[in-house]
Amino acid sequence: MDILQNNKPGEQLQKRIDLDYWSQLILWAYILTMPFVSAFAFTGTISLPLIFAVALFFLMILKLLQTGKLPVGFLGMDIIIICLFLFLVIFSFLINGWGNSKSLNHAVAYVTTLLIFYAGIKFTLFSISDKKFVVKKVLQFITYTTLISAAFAAFEFASSNFFGLNINNYIPRPSESEAWYDATVLALYYRARGFAPESGHFTFMMELFSPLVIYYFYFSGLCKWSRLLKGLSVFIIILSFIFALSTASFVIIPVAFLFASLIYARKIFLYVKRYFLKFMLTTTIISAIILLLNYFFSFYTLIFLSITEKIDSDSFYDRQAKIKIIDHKGAE
Numbered sequence: 001m002d003i004l005q006n007n008k009p010g011e012q013l014q015k016r017i018d019l020d021y022w023s024q025l026i027l028w029a030y031i032l033t034m035p036f037v038s039a040f041a042f043t044g045t046i047s048l049p050l051i052f053a054v055a056l057f058f059l060m061i062l063k064l065l066q067t068g069k070l071p072v073g074f075l076g077m078d079i080i081i082i083c084l085f086l087f088l089v090i091f092s093f094l095i096n097g098w099g100n101s102k103s104l105n106h107a108v109a110y111v112t113t114l115l116i117f118y119a120g121i122k123f124t125l126f127s128i129s130d131k132k133f134v135v136k137k138v139l140q141f142i143t144y145t146t147l148i149s150a151a152f153a154a155f156e157f158a159s160s161n162f163f164g165l166n167i168n169n170y171i172p173r174p175s176e177s178e179a180w181y182d183a184t185v186l187a188l189y190y191r192a193r194g195f196a197p198e199s200g201h202f203t204f205m206m207e208l209f210s211p212l213v214i215y216y217f218y219f220s221g222l223c224k225w226s227r228l229l230k231g232l233s234v235f236i237i238i239l240s241f242i243f244a245l246s247t248a249s250f251v252i253i254p255v256a257f258l259f260a261s262l263i264y265a266r267k268i269f270l271y272v273k274r275y276f277l278k279f280m281l282t283t284t285i286i287s288a289i290i291l292l293l294n295y296f297f298s299f300y301t302l303i304f305l306s307i308t309e310k311i312d313s314d315s316f317y318d319r320q321a322k323i324k325i326i327d328h329k330g331a332e
Contacts, residue, residue: 019066023059023124026052030121031141035149035205039195041174050116057120063127071126079122082114139216139223146209147233150240153192153202157243160190168193192243203246207253210237235289242293 030052041047064070093107128134159165173179181198183191196202217223217230225233241249261268272279 019059019063020127023056023063023127026055026059027121027124028137028141030056031138032145032148035145035195035202037195037201038173038178038197039168039171041172044174047174053116053120056124057116060120060123063123071123074123074126079119082118086111086114135220136222139212139220142209143213143216143223143233146206146213147236149194149202149206150237153194153240153243154236156194157190157192160192166190171195189245191245192240194240194244199244200246200248203241203244203249206237206240206244207249213237 030049033048033052036048038047089107089110093103096103125134125138156167159167168181169179178197181193183193183199191199192202193199194202194205196205214234217225217234223230241253
């Protein structure tokens with residue numbers, strides 16, 4: 001009787017045709033493939049994250065047609081602001097850009113980006129009733145994809161500079177310019193760029209994801225990894241920033257740490273006071289590792305020269321020219 005009452009095959013079939021089941025699977029796949037905007041992309045536009053995001057958007061439409069209601073908490077000030085922004089974009093196109101192909105392209109890009117990459121993703125997240133489960137899973141998968149990207153960047157840097165093997169040559173890219181991107185810095189080292197089009201894009205992604213990884217490891221109370229594994233993971237992430245040698249990261253990250261230290265100065269002081277020996281030991285080990293790496297790779301010199309080169313680069317003058325154009329138009 002128990003066997004007859006436990007209709008497990010029927011439950012599994014019902015689960016597999018449930019929209020929420022597929023939405024969650026695609027959501028986790030989307031998070032895991034977020035770095036692959038260049039590597040393994042089909043074209044300059046169509047990539048794995050886009051495919052999964054579009055799938056989530058259509059599942060959102062089906063869910064709305066099926067239930068006729070929005071998830072609890074979905075409508076908020078953020079959605080109102082986005083709708084107002086979309087209204088301005090569309091209104092601007094109708095008034096100023098009618099018949100202008102570039103204006104139409106921008107209007108469509110803004111609208112579809114916010115609908116697919118914000119509304120669709122948020123709808124999926126808020127459709128899951130267990131919010132603690134959502135937070136844990138999202139942090140877990142962001143951690144996985146960040147560590148995969150960081151480990152690949154470290155391996156990419158080592159293989160290119162020490163063994164003369166650029167593994168990016170064996171990874172499909174959507175265009176020849178991205179496939180043969182020159183990632184050398186100061187004609188000395190090959191910079192890591194991960195799965196992104198270039199090193200700067202890679203570090204921008206890491207700057208967004210790494211704080212969430214740190215939060216998951218040490219502040220969320222949800223991570224059960226060992227201290228050694230956490231420390232090793234953070235070390236690999238730090239190495240990925242160093243190996244990418246992106247100028248912006250060496251400015252943004254110290255500034256971010258400075259602001260965070262000022263905001264949490266009291267907590268930091270109490271922590272150091274309570275765990276003074278632990279703090280000194282950790283600081284000594286980290287300092288020794290940094291000095292050792294700098295002895296072999298001269299990272300201090302590379303960082304300084306990289307920042308100097310960026311200030312005197314074509315991209316810098318291009319940004320200055322755009323600012324002058326804006327100022328000129330404003331004066332008119």
